[in-house]
Amino acid sequence: MSREQTRGGVTPRRPPPMDPMGKVRYVVMLLLVLIAMGLLAGRIVDLHVIDRNFLQVQGNARILRTDPIPAHRGMITDRHGDPLAVSTPVVTVWANPQDLPEDDVQLVLLAQALGQDLGQLKSRIEKYSDHEFMYLRRRMTPEAAQEILDLRVPGVHAREEYKRYYPAGEVVAQLLGVTNVDDQGQEGLELAYQSWLAGQPGKRRVIKDRRGRLVRDLEVVQEAQPGGDLVLSIDQRLQYIAYRELKVAVDENDADGGTVVMMDARTGEVLAMANQPSYNPNNRAGLDPAGLRNQAMVDVFEPGSVIKPLAMSALLETGRFPPGTVVDTSPGWMRIDSYTIRDVSNNGQLTLAGILRKSSNIGMAKLTLQLDEPLVPQRYRELGFGQAPGTGFPGEAVGEVPSPQVWSSSQWAALSYGYGLSVSALQLASAYTAIANHGERMPTSLLRLNQPPQGQQVIRPDVADRVLAMMDEVVEPGTGARRAEVPGYTVAGKTGTVRKIGDAGYAQNAYRGLFVGITPVSDPRIITVVMIDHPRGDAYYGGAIAAPVFSRIAGSALRILDVPPDQPAGDEGH
Structure with a gap:
């Protein structure tokens, strides 16, 4: 029996001593685990405490939208x-x-x-x-x-x-x-x-x-x-009437286009503004760019004879032409500088009212050439020509009244019967508020006004009333403007027929027919400008193609506005 053996059993062996390198590895691994756990705990603290706001912003940026x-x-x-x-x-x-x-x-x-x-x-x-x-x-x-x-x-x-x-x-x-x-x-x-x-x-x-x-x-x-x-100042009922009648007139006269402006004579508010050609803004497929133009405001033209009442107001204010003044317009033509001025016919002796009624270019020229100062173009500027109407509309036309330094006698004369200057249809309507309001011109407005505006006195009241009476005589049986008559109402108006300018001066067979009317004369309510551009039918005079449009539009408008008739029953004058 060996010494290791004891009675009843065997003595257990002692464990071998630990390798020193093993102890080192154990300690290292333990430290690594502890460090990793520390780093993880630190990162958790960092994410949930220190960088919480940053991470929240980053997360929101990926799901939150504005x-x-x-x-x-x-x-x-x-x-x-x-x-x-x-x-x-x-x-x-x-x-x-x-x-x-x-x-x-x-x-x-x-x-x-x-x-x-x-x-x-x-x-x-x-x-x-x-x-x-x-x-x-x-x-x-x-x-x-x-x-x-x-x-x-x-x-x-x-x-x-x-x-x-x-x-x-x-x-x-x-x-x-x-x-x-x-x-x-x-x-x-x-x-x-x-x-x-x-x-x-x-x-x-x-x-x-x-x-x-x-x-x-x-x-x-x-x-x-x-x-x-x-x-807006627009009355949709009047707008439909103006557009309908203008479209019919343009089609009937095979014209290039036309425009109508109806203005409240007392306030300067635009009640209707129609143009031809037009377009459907709800369906612009195949749109003709020409239809985009608001001709009444952005296009200008020489006004011709519709300017004569305004020029007459300047002549009358000089005091040099009393009511009994008579002008000899025979033989129906006259030479100024190297130009020949003509009337439609030989009208002979004409009063001042007769000059407007017969639309005599010679009569207006002879009166104007007696002045020493440029009072007629000055009056035009006072009435707003050569200036923006101030409506704020994009591209509204300014027009032109030439500088006095460049006038010859023929140019001075031409200004009095509507050539040598350019205006828009809106400017014409605005200028005539001065005739309708005893000489007080109203500012133009495309927006509805809550109270009447303050006008500007540009014509002496007695002169404005006298010119209105002259225009009243223009629209009567036997005159070129007779087709502008409105049953039951008196009308003061003026026709105009203007040659269009072509590539080489005035065209021979291209015209604009115009009419400007104020009604009723006893208490003016509306001013209407009608312009038909380049009619190709048999008629082209303003009295033949524009005056009837005025009659139909103004007649309907007066009834819609509930304006009482001022024409005595059975009176054939107007």
């Missing part, structure tokens, strides 16, 4: 509150090209819903493949847009917008103007009052997923501020 809230564009109405321009809600469908499916089946359904060719749609997707946004179709009705969204094509989204609609269509198109696809004013009053009509878009905070889909609407950060409404 979407714009479109502002409702202000409405444009006529003076009675009837809508002329309104904004209706529409939906624009857009897509993230990077999220669109490659499956042709879904793309075919999407193209059909959009009303597009599949090849065209694929081409656009490829073009914008590096972008995260592309329009699929803009300004759709909510119902049509929902049909597209119901397809649930990945990457397809929608946003709310507004589209401008013009209930009156082409009737008042050039005055109102239009907005572009982003609902921003581009022409006319839409452009002039863009900042007032547009309003201020709002903002809302939302949560979206990584594909840009809305998860939750959180809050409105800033409410959208709707645009302001614009109330």
Whole structure:
């Protein structure tokens, strides 16, 4: 029996002593674990305490979005509150090209819903493949847009917008103007009052997923501020009448176009402003750019004989031509400088009223050439010619009254019968407010006024009243303006026929026919300017083509405005 053995058993062995290197490895591993746990704990503290705000911002940046809230564009109405321009809600469908499916089946359904060719749609997707946004179709009705969204094509989204609609269509198109696809004013009053009509878009905070889909609407950060409404001086009832009658006249006379301006004689407010040609602002496909022009405000022309009453007011104020003045206009023509001035016929001896009634160029020239000072052009400037009307309308015409330094005798004479200067139809109507208001010219307004404006006295009251009486004699049986008569009402007016300027001076067979009328004479309410541009029919004189338009428009307007007749029953004078 060995010594290690004991009675009843075996003595256990002692464990071998630990290797010194093993102790080192153990300590190292323990330290590494403790360090790792410390770092992890530190990082947890760092993330949850120290960098909490930074991480929250980063996280929110990936899911929180601020979407714009479109502002409702202000409405444009006529003076009675009837809508002329309104904004209706529409939906624009857009897509993230990077999220669109490659499956042709879904793309075919999407193209059909959009009303597009599949090849065209694929081409656009490829073009914008590096972008995260592309329009699929803009300004759709909510119902049509929902049909597209119901397809649930990945990457397809929608946003709310507004589209401008013009209930009156082409009737008042050039005055109102239009907005572009982003609902921003581009022409006319839409452009002039863009900042007032547009309003201020709002903002809302939302949560979206990584594909840009809305998860939750959180809050409105800033409410959208709707645009302001614009109330025009236009009376839509009168506007329809003016447009209808002008269109008929242009068609009947095979004319290039025309314009009508009706103004409130007492306030200077524009009650109607119609132009031909026109266009439909709700459907601009195949639009003729000529129809965009508001001819009444942006185009100028030589006024011809319709200017004679205004020139006569300057002549009368000199005191050199008493009521009994007679001018010999025989033999119907006269030479000034190297030019020949003619009347339509040999009128012989004419009174001052007769000069207007017969529209004698010779009579006006002889009176004007007796003056030593340029009183006639000075009067034109006092009446607003050669100056902007001040309505704020984009591109409103200034016109021109030539400088006195360049006048010859023939030019001085020509100014008195309407040649050598340029005016717009709106300027003509504004100038005649001075004749209708005892010499007080009213400022022009395209907006409804809440109270009468302060006018400017530019003609002596007695002279203005005398000229109005002369114009009253112009519109009577046997005169060239007889077709301007309005049953039941007295009319003061003046015709004009002007040669148009061509490439080589005045054209031989191109004219403008004009008429300016004030009615009723006893208490003037409306001033109406009618211009027919280049009629190609048998008639071209203002009394033949423009005066009848005035008669129909003014007659209807007076009845609509409930103006009592001032023509005695059975009186054949007017």
